[in-house]
Amino acid sequence: MLGNGQASPHRGRPDNTVYERGEPGNMMNFFKPMEWAFGHMSVDMGIDLGTANTLVCVKGRGIILNEPSVVAVKSGTKEILLDGMAVGNTAKAMLGKTPGGIEAVRPLKHGVIADFDVTEKMLRYFITKVHEGRHWVKPQVVIAVPVGITPVERRAVIHSAERAGARRVYLIDEPMAAGIGCEMPVTEARGSLVVDIGGGTTEIAVLSLAGAVVSTSLRVAGDDMDEAIVSHVRRHHNLLIGEQSAEKLKLNIGSAWPMKQELSMEVGGRDAVSGLPRKAAVTSLEIREALAHPVRLICEAIRGVLEEAPPEISADLYDAGVTMVGGGGLLYGLPEALGDHLGLQVRVGDEPLSAVARGTGIFLDKLDVFSKVLAAEEFD
Ligand SMILES: Nc1ncnc2c1ncn2[C@@H]1O[C@H](COP(=O)(O)OP(=O)(O)OP(=O)(O)O)[C@@H](O)[C@H]1O
Ligand SMILES: [Mg+2]
The missing domain is CATH 3.30.420.40 (ATPase, nucleotide binding domain)
Incomplete structure (x- = not known):
């Protein structure tokens, strides 16, 4: 599937966190000076490719993109709507509200790529947006991935990023990136x-x-908390609510510990018995109970x-x-x-939502140091 990019077996290095996928070694030496020059014409970037949100951190500029990992496609196809405009924020607003013919898809599930084609298109869209068409050389990309993913899943991320326009891809484990990001x-x-x-x-x-x-x-993680809220509201209020409404309840009145002042919030949905639209008032105490598991x-x-x-x-x-x-x-x-x-x-x-992306940015800044310390592995 990857041509010359098949993962080589791990060659006696310590438990590694970073993987590098480059061009064949000997050729690389020949191209090194060119690559140095090209490096100045490209935008190298660190990406936190998350189940909920994708963040892109650019060398020297910090985090310049932060959007939901959601894409709207024509139903039954992988074709992105509106010339790629329906990615990120626009697409998230469509979740649960699309007419027949349109689907708002979250291409990652539990931190790994569930829909390869759509992930690739989403990545391409984000990389192009960050590149702003001003830079004509493909970027080096550092991507944070969950610790538990399989070699096949790792290759899927590398392959997706390459097809989306990356010149070289490094993978770093998310907790390591978060640790670096939090200094x-x-x-x-x-x-x-x-x-x-x-x-x-x-x-x-x-x-x-x-x-x-x-x-x-x-x-x-967060998605399961939303699902727990959906089923709580269905069981205790006979009301079917969408995931976005459940997330709003979690963000506004969700808790894991007693609040100084308990709150309540109205939520709308479809009555489970009559099938008609209805609202119900839900308390923070109930949400805490739902989130306990x-x-x-x-x-x-x-x-x-x-x-x-x-x-x-x-x-x-x-x-x-x-x-x-x-x-x-x-x-x-x-x-x-x-x-x-x-x-x-x-x-x-500090700023917990962007810690992983900041870590990938710091990794890029200190590529020479980190790729050695963290035992970089080159695929050839
Ligand atoms: N104030 C908040 N209280 C509770 N949950 C929150 C809050 N803010 C965001 N979340 C939840 O955090 C989750 C998104 O977090 P994050 O962006 O770190 O995930 P991700 O990196 O995309 O996912 P993953 O790392 O699992 O691939 C969502 O489930 C969202 O509802
Ligand atoms: Mg994450």
């Missing part, structure tokens, strides 16, 4: 625990000496990782605590709930 001491001989709660996956990793000492990827699964997964950490690292973690990133980390009272369960200090990293 945690990931390259030191000191344990740091990062928990990234996104839309489709919760990534948990203990990082030390530029690698993951223990890590896991749980397919429970996914929150417990996340707590237990973190606990599992902590139990596997070597004792020296456990001592570090006792002092450093847990750093949470990703949109799910913003759920009201989650640090308190996790802290109570784990007996550790839990903090939310």
Whole structure:
């Protein structure tokens, strides 16, 4: 499928976090000076290709694109609507509201590519938008991926980015990117625990000496919280609501810990019995009850990782605590709930929604250092 890009077996390197896909080695030496010159005419970028949101960070300019990972296509085809205009924000507004003939698709599920063609088109659209047509040389691209993905899934990401116009692709594990983005001491001989709660996956990793000492990827995150709200409202209010409405409830009155003042909010949908439009008032207490199950699964997964950490690292973690990133980390009272369960200090990293993308940007800035420290692997 990848021509000369088939993954070569891992050649005795330590547990690596970064993969590089380039052109054949010998040819590369010949092209190096040209590539150096071309580098100045292209926009190298770091991408957090998330289940819910895609962020692009450009070298020297920071995060310049942040849009939902949603694409509107003609039903039964992979053809993007409106000349590619229906990608990101425009397409998210269409979710659950499309007439026959149009589908709003989320091409990633649980952090991995579920629809290869649509992901590629979405990436191409974002890369072109960032490139702004001013740069005629293909960019180098760093993409953050979940820790648990298979070699086949890794190749799908690399292939998608290449077909979308990347000259070279590096893959970095999401928790490592998040750790770098939050300026945690990931390259030191000191344990740091990062928990990234996104839309489709919760990534948990203990990082030390530029690698993951223990890590896991749980397919429970923000989307599951929304689904839990949908089924709660159906069961307790006989009301069918859409995922977007469920997300609004979560963002506005969702919590994992008692609120100073409990809230309530009206939500609209279709009556499960009469089939007619109706509204219901839902309380924050109910939403907390609905979210208790996914929150417990996340707590237990973190606990599992902590139990596997070597004792020296456990001592570090006792002092450093847990750093949470990703949109799910913003759920009201989650640090308190996790802290109570784990007996550790839990903090939310700065600007948690963009931590992974910032990490990919820093990785690009220090490509020489990081690609060595993080054991870059070249595919040939
Ligand atoms: N204030 C908030 N409270 C609760 N959840 C939130 C909040 N803000 C955003 N979220 C949730 O965070 C999730 C999106 O987070 P993020 O952008 O980190 O995910 P992603 O990186 O696209 O997904 P993944 O990493 O799983 O591939 C969504 O489920 C969204 O509803
Ligand atoms: Mg993410």
